[in-house]
Amino acid sequence: MNVPHAIRMHETGGPDVLRLEKVEVGDPGPGQVRLRHEAVGLNFADTYFRSGLYPMPLPAGMGVEAAGVVEAVGEGVTNVCEGDRVTYTGFLNTLGAYSTERLIPAAPLIKLPEAISCETAAAMTMRGLTSSYLMRRIYDFKPGDTILLHAAAGGVGLIVAQWAKLLGLTVIGTVSTEEKAAIARAHGCDHTINYSHEDVAKRVREMTDGVGVNVVIDSVGKSTFNASLDSVKRRGLVICLGFTSGTLSNFDPQILATKGSPYLARPALADYIADPAEKADLAAELFGHVGAGRIKIEINQRYTLEDAAQAHRDLEARKTTGSSIFVI
Template sequence: MAHAIRFYETGGPEVLRWESIDVGKPGPGEVRIRHAAVGLNFADTYFRSGLYPVPLPSGIGVEAAGVVEAVGEGVTNVGVGDRVAYTGFLDTLGAYTTERLIPAAPLIKLPDAISCETAAAMTMRGLTAAYLLRRIHAFKEGDSILLHAAAGGVGLIVSQWARLLGLNVIGTVSSEAKAKIARAHGCDHVVIYRHEDVAKRVRELTAGKGVDVVFDSVGRNTFEASLDSLKRRGLMVCVGTASGPVSPFSPQLLAMKGSLYLTRPALADYIADPAEKAELAGELFGHVAAGRIKIEINQRYDLKDAAQAHRDLEAGKTTGSSVFAVEGD
């Protein structure tokens, strides 16, 4: 019997329910997947809390990897027995399942060198890192970035990839333990935000100039310090809102702080084109398969324990990537 995590009302982790489900047969353009591993992402908490509204009741989760067990009419990009991964938004919502039906379009075939567990831990994070570093800004060797949550799943991939590009990476973390992890994965400098003034320290590390780009996945609590860490005409990239949405502000603030640029990108808009998605995924998988980027899976949970996983994630207890183990590759 297949099982899934679902929720019938928005709220805290306690709203998540473990239920038996009937999967059925794939329709036109769909496939049936048996999951091997499911990814845990902060975006999952946004669906659960209602920050990202969806019709209820609803499944949860947008990233997983497994094996195709059946294909519907018209499916040509994958076949039965293929190992695949996927990530997305509403088109992939419902990944917290042992088996499911899903449109075939979002699926990515996995190279032999990438396990299903690794794919579930990195597809969303890795493609996010890919577009941040390869699409958002024309980086050149020697540029500097400020990377919040540097010991998190996206942070560890971004910092390693940035090192390959020759960038100077300043990471922020909450503790010395996380600082050690960040340094080991490519951060040139680490600021422990609970004990240091982030913007002041960034200015010290950049000879008063500030950084070229800030990647801020925290939101409300770091927004002002992020702006104050940028050089003149620097770019502020709001990647997430772990501490809550940024409060409304006048665009004049950007002018006052040095004619800054600001963007709030979404992964879905950078993988909507199949060719661009394939290019980003190919570069990501190539780095991981060659060992140039290591995917750190530091937390593993049973899928039925999704509520505890959400508690740990929101409490800042996790580092690197987290996955729900479903069954072996």
């Protein structure tokens, strides 16, 4: 596409509200860069913006994660230069990633080392930084600890499972199919539970001699939350990372007192990368593991921007594994 294009939405709703439109991309203003995308990340959070669960002014662009090449820099930009390969992720400050090129604030941009391609970066920046804070900031993991990882064959799941093994953890992963179970085991899960026909909490208690796991990482939400509480050890930690099956409603904190007094966290990536120094540390460790091959990023679905609606359908139908990207 020689003429700049972007996915735009003028109303919230299902995948069909996503429209590919020609756009004008001018010169960068102060603090901005003009960025030519090579790959764009597809994340489940994108569906929350599209549906209206995450409110935003309309009309609007779509997507918060991409990687590409800086083509021009505005006044006052010092963290990147023309020609730099960069990646980014964020929230409202980076909305509009589903595009061939764009203007974007320079502050969220992260320079890519030579060992990381733009496709790999687009597939892992949000998932990888999320995995980085999960493994390195939110809990003091020790070798021998056990985690329960929901959606173990998903983009975050595959990275977390591999990182957990580097830390000497035992990983129990939940999946919906035998195919996904095989993928999860190939990426570090010691045990898998197929929640479509197995009792997750019962199996976890069997695997842990009745004790439960130190930490549950739950990106599914409504359909797995009770099993998460019943799987964690006394005074363990349940991390509510996402809500692909729906949000929790009418949650009564008193229930925690009947479940062994676990801690409950609902972290947001933005709060772990708000400090530039901490973001740099998290990114450096992530890039180091990926660049050295200790953590492999699986790009199992590739789409074009024209396929954005279908990509969202596949994501919401749980047809995807690993990471998905749009190739520009």
